[in-house]
Amino acid sequence: NAGVTQTPKFQVLKTGQSMTLQCAQDMNHNSMYWYRQDPGMGLRLIYYSASEGTTDKGEVPNGYNVSRLNKREFSLRLESAAPSQTSVYFCASSVSGTGVAGELFFGEGSRLTVL
Amino acid sequence: GENVEQHPSTLSVQEGDSAVIKCTYSDSASNYFPWYKQELGKRPQLIIDIRSNVGEKKDQRIAVTLNKTAKHFSLHITETQPEDSAVYFCAANEGLRGNNRLAFGKGNQVVVIP
Numbered sequence: 670n671a672g673v674t675q676t677p678k679f680q681v682l683k684t685g686q687s688m689t690l691q692c693a694q695d696m697n698h699n700s701m702y703w704y705r706q707d708p709g710m711g712l713r714l715i716y717y718s719a720s721e722g723t724t725d726k727g728e729v730p731n732g733y734n735v736s737r738l739n740k741r742e743f744s745l746r747l748e749s750a751a752p753s754q755t756s757v758y759f760c761a762s763s764v765s766g767t768g769v770a771g772e773l774f775f776g777e778g779s780r781l782t783v784l
Numbered sequence: 785g786e787n788v789e790q791h792p793s794t795l796s797v798q799e800g801d802s803a804v805i806k807c808t809y810s811d812s813a814s815n816y817f818p819w820y821k822q823e824l825g826k827r828p829q830l831i832i833d834i835r836s837n838v839g840e841k842k843d844q845r846i847a848v849t850l851n852k853t854a855k856h857f858s859l860h861i862t863e864t865q866p867e868d869s870a871v872y873f874c875a876a877n878e879g880l881r882g883n884n885r886l887a888f889g890k891g892n893q894v895v896v897i898p
Contacts, residue, residue: 700884702885704888709890709891710890711873711888711889711890711891712828712873712888713888714885714886714887717885719884725885727885728785728887759827759828763884765884769816769884770815770816770877770884770886771816771884772818772830772833773818773820773828773830773886775827775828775829776827777826777827778827
């Protein structure tokens, strides 16, 4: 099993450009997440999907959109990138849905720089 | 929503000594409290977790204690080794939302001095 796979690992954008971060998991997990990590700020939830076909905003959703394409894939889109979106983005998944909370499995991260 | 705070932000310990990191949370409905370890340039990985129906859990050199009345939980690392040097994140689920959303603290940098 590959676990949680994110692409791309690195990306440089100019302000105003758009891009999509892709995430896929092969563990048959129900929940998927997108977090961003900034120095001294910990991990902040951008969007969350408890199951295929459902998405919910997290702590910092502004400037982002998501799509839960199927049970395996959860993409994060930046429609018009801003320098404030420079960050490391982590996708994660969990076997839990809306019931008992459980372990999150993280991808390797995607480092995004917006100039 | 849930607010999770960690103290201290940086902790330096001599190899072989113990390290303790404390976290507080705000949501009285939270019932799941994991700890994640993140080595430099790597992804966060779960090292131990505890649910609200127990007060303490141990796994070799690592233990977590939970005080639900005071809304705080702590990570204890005994006999620290250089490979314990990392950033440690505590988290709590947003119990009122009835789902698996986790709110993370800002992290503690632990440095083990050989």
